[in-house]
Amino acid sequence: MQPLARIIPLLFLLITLLQAGPASAGKGLVMGLVYTESPKSLLESWTPLFEDMAEYVGVPVSGAVTGDYAGIIWYLATDKAQIAWVGNKAAIEAVDRADAEVLVQAVTPLGPGYYSHLIVPEDSPLQDVDDVVRQAATLSFGNGDPNSTSGFVVPGYYVFATRGLEPDKLFKRVTHSTHEKNFHDAAAGRVSVATNNSSDLARYRRRFPEEFQRIRIIWTSPMIPADPIVVRKDLDPVLKEKIRAFLLQYGRPAQGKTEARVQREANRLATWKWTGFRESDNSQLIPIRKLELYRERLGIERNDSLSEETRRSRIRAIEAKIERLGPDTTTP
Incomplete structure (x- = not known):
């Protein structure tokens, strides 16, 4: 009986782990935020949206605030945050280093961009x-x-x-x-x-x-592509789709919403000078990836310490990367 007594708890643990699934966030979602203003006022401005999201997706939602984008990328990489609001450059780092992906993009009064x-x-x-x-x-x-x-x-x-x-x-x-x-x-x-x-x-x-x-x-x-919301790729797919659906309908009329609620949500979005969200994916990041590569190429072109052969080789490598990224409408 003693071996069986030891095995039964292990079986229960295995069943629990299997039921949990990939990054289910059953204990709650954490959204990473970088403060461009005071951390306290940033959290206060986002808390109503967290409460609305929690009601919609069915799990608690809270915020984790850091003073720089590197902190947010670390939060995502270590699963201390499962979702984050970041700029495009930080989103590139999150995609490349933290196994994240773009979920939606903010929309501004000017459209999907800012300056x-x-x-x-x-x-x-x-x-x-x-x-x-x-x-x-x-x-x-x-x-x-x-x-x-x-x-x-x-x-x-x-x-x-x-x-x-x-x-x-x-x-x-x-x-x-x-x-x-x-x-x-x-x-x-x-x-x-x-x-x-x-x-x-x-x-x-x-x-x-x-x-x-x-x-x-x-x-x-x-114009710069408006900020994305990114999520960990291994987040439970059902939960991920609930988050996407919540954001896409936020501030817009939807079944079961009163006009007062739509207006209340629109007022919250206006805090960040947004009018809503739209579908997006990692292709949103291509223009910013290209800017980084163009800047690198210019640096090589003007580096007098390089031999002509080395310069041409490095420029060809960068141009190949740019070509692989495909076309966009915002290249300089």
Whole structure:
């Protein structure tokens, strides 16, 4: 009987594990968020959506806030978060390093996109990018998180790489901060010029109206694909589809919804300058992958330390990667 007594608990454990299935999140879903504003206000703004999602999908939903995108990618990779709101550059890292996938894409009042900006103090003599480049040796630059699309990748390509420049070698001083920190630093004159984006600036205009009057936009990028929501690929497929369905109908009329509820959801989305979500997948990330490759190619083209043979070889390798990504409508 003793061997049987030892085997029975093991059988129960095996049955339990088999029933649990892949990343079922039966104990709840955790959504990773990066704070571009204060962590407390970020969680407060997302909590109503978490409550609505929990009601729809049938499991508790909570948020995990970190100060940078690397933290969110780590949360996803270690299953401490199963879903996350990230920018496109961070989504690439999540797909490549954390076995995640794009589930849906946010929709803005402008459509499926937003813009990167360079901002300066309102009384700055800087009027455009040419002024910034000419005077860079005397200026401080508030750059973004290296995993930020609008704060780092897009201005890094369009403003600097296309001119053969590297911010760290160009400016007198460079810092890397959140969008909100860059906004406050520019408004207070603590940096000469900083990166930001249209979605966050719209929020700061509402939350910090006096400070907003103390900054000025001097550069606007081409449209950037709007932020994706990513999930772990091994999340229970039934739960994953419930999350997708919930997000796609959020803020829109649906069976069983009152007009008051639709309006309430739309008001919550407006907090992030969104009007809803639309279907998406990893192909959304192709334009940003290409920007990274174009920037790398420009660096190789301008690297005088390379032999001509090495330069041609590396450029061919990058062009092959670009070709494999396929066509898109936003290549520079």
